[in-house]
Amino acid sequence: MAPMHAFANPARFLRLARPLTAPLLVIGGLIAAAALWWGLFQAPAERLQGDSVRILFVHVPAAWLGMGGWTAIAVASIVELVWRHPLAGIGARAAAVPGAFFALLCLVTGSVWGRPAWGTWWVWDGRLTSMLVLFFLYLSYLALADAASKDGDGQSRIPAIFGLVGAVNIPIIHYSVLWWNSLHQPPSITLGKSEMAPEFLWVLLAATVGFSLLFGGVVLARMRMILANNQAEARLRRRAMEAVDA
Amino acid sequence: MREGLDHWPFVYAAYAMGVIGTVGLVAWSWWGMRRAEARRDRSREQ
Numbered sequence: 001m002a003p004m005h006a007f008a009n010p011a012r013f014l015r016l017a018r019p020l021t022a023p024l025l026v027i028g029g030l031i032a033a034a035a036l037w038w039g040l041f042q043a044p045a046e047r048l049q050g051d052s053v054r055i056l057f058v059h060v061p062a063a064w065l066g067m068g069g070w071t072a073i074a075v076a077s078i079v080e081l082v083w084r085h086p087l088a089g090i091g092a093r094a095a096a097v098p099g100a101f102f103a104l105l106c107l108v109t110g111s112v113w114g115r116p117a118w119g120t121w122w123v124w125d126g127r128l129t130s131m132l133v134l135f136f137l138y139l140s141y142l143a144l145a146d147a148a149s150k151d152g153d154g155q156s157r158i159p160a161i162f163g164l165v166g167a168v169n170i171p172i173i174h175y176s177v178l179w180w181n182s183l184h185q186p187p188s189i190t191l192g193k194s195e196m197a198p199e200f201l202w203v204l205l206a207a208t209v210g211f212s213l214l215f216g217g218v219v220l221a222r223m224r225m226i227l228a229n230n231q232a233e234a235r236l237r238r239r240a241m242e243a244v245d246a
Numbered sequence: 247m248r249e250g251l252d253h254w255p256f257v258y259a260a261y262a263m264g265v266i267g268t269v270g271l272v273a274w275s276w277w278g279m280r281r282a283e284a285r286r287d288r289s290r291e292q
Binding site for chain 2: 021025029032036040050051052054055058059062097098101105108109112113115116211214217218221222224225226228229231232235236239
């Protein structure tokens, strides 16, 4: 627990976050751009799906980060509720916006892929519906976190409890294609095993790494934004109290 | 492949949404951070 509590101090966290934010964004952006360029212009068309398979390189990283974002919120919520770590709640709030964006990107690119691959934009099956539920959970989390930060002293634990309860949806999304009939294909990549051709697999891994680094950079930027706003507001409040006392 | 659809408009649409959306998210977060840190620094100097 010692390393976790070492970063409970915002000044210590900022000493680490400041030099990391821009490099994560730049390196992640370059890797993602290279992977997307390769996926768009160099990767071969697939035998059954044709050129529409190229959507894979946007859709799968978006799905991974949409689910990964909520997993980060759930872990941060446990840390906030159990150890009262002051930065855990800020980290969870910072992950919610990019998480919601990637969940929405997964839904939209999946729909665009579904039209040429399945002949339909949308079906109400387990995978698509549980992913849509994840997007609505993000919106609810953001509304709760916003209300909690404006209401009272900003110490409400309701967003953390909601973040933890909402994590139930993550295994449902993952196993939905195995539990229920679906147009969506089962996972092509599992631990230590892949059914994907190497020319697709390596580009997909590069795109996922690039987008993940971008996600990390965005979370750090948003944590710094929330911390700076909190510090400015605390200082203004203190000054207003001093003026009233005087 | 169904209906003999041309797949490229769908591919371009998905990539455009991914790229424009991600660049927008990064720019919004970066400038939001810079604005908030400048506000904090101003409040420190006052």
